[in-house]
Amino acid sequence: MRFLILLGCIGVFLQSHAQSGGSTANLNEGIVDYLLEGEKSFYGDGVPQDFELAREYFEVAAEEGVGDAFYYLGRLFQSGFGVQADLLQAGELFQRGIDLGSVDASIGLAGIHLFEDLEGFSPDKARALSPFCCVT
Numbered sequence: 001m002r003f004l005i006l007l008g009c010i011g012v013f014l015q016s017h018a019q020s021g022g023s024t025a026n027l028n029e030g031i032v033d034y035l036l037e038g039e040k041s042f043y044g045d046g047v048p049q050d051f052e053l054a055r056e057y058f059e060v061a062a063e064e065g066v067g068d069a070f071y072y073l074g075r076l077f078q079s080g081f082g083v084q085a086d087l088l089q090a091g092e093l094f095q096r097g098i099d100l101g102s103v104d105a106s107i108g109l110a111g112i113h114l115f116e117d118l119e120g121f122s123p124d125k126a127r128a129l130s131p132f133c134c135v136t
Contacts, residue, residue: 034061035069042072042081051082067100074108087112 038057041050055076061069074093077086091112097105 031061031064031066034058034064035066035072038069038072042075051076055082062096065100067097067102068104070094070097070100071102071104071108074105078108078112 034057038054038061039045040047041054041057043049055073058069058072058076062073070093074090074097075081076083076090077093078090079085091109094105094109094112098109
């Protein structure tokens with residue numbers, strides 16, 4: 001049930017976010033290229049999949065304030081792709097992405113709060129869903 005609530009809230013949030021131009025709307029085109037090259041390496045889209053190379057691209061974009069770069073860095077740490085898995089680090093990266101307007105980072109952090117089981121980490125449903133809608 002909580003997954004369905006999350007999906008509904010995300011749908012409403014994504015629609016309003018898309019109408020506002022998204023988190024990369026005002027960025028330098030060269031910086032966006034780092035994000036796009038990182039995505040290609042992350043997914044293996046037209047190039048061999050290489051998480052370490054993807055991380056390098058995302059780190060450059062993150063240094064320039066690209067919120068979605070923090071999302072991808074969070075994904076790497078969340079899943080242990082090319083790095084040692086670290087959900088607390090992933091959560092911090094997702095939060096930095098959220099602070100820069102990344103919808104994907106909001107979804108990543110919501111997933112950690114709703115679905116991950118971490119020792120020393122207290123899931124917070126309200127915090128997880130707060131970027132999307134008013135659910136308590």
